Amino acid sequence: MQDNLPEMEAVERVAKVLRDRGSSRAWLALRCNISRNYVYQIFAGSKPLTDRVANDFARVLGIPREVLFFGLDLQRRKGRPPLCKDESRELVEVA
Secondary structure (H helix, E strand, C coil): CHHHHHHHHHHHHHHHHHHHHCCCCCHHHHHHHHCCCHHHHHHHHCCCCHHHHHHHHHHHHHHCCHHHCHHHHHHHHHCCCCCCCCHHHHHHHCC
16 A cells, blocks of 8 residues: 555545535546546546546646646656655655
């Protein structure tokens, strides 16, 4: 479970944006031109959040990818083990 912590946190950030805006996962899927089922599987953690889908989510939500997926992109870019929750918080606070 620790292995995909940045991805889980990124998906939760997307879910929070949707909740705050009163939008649904079905709405997001429609705007991204992907199936609702696939989006639901990403949110459930049974499918990975690919770079293409992350780009689509950021574009549709109007939030720069670097902001929406900060911890996930940092972990993927450096190719190192995922950050623990406290480490990613420290990085966000410093930035």
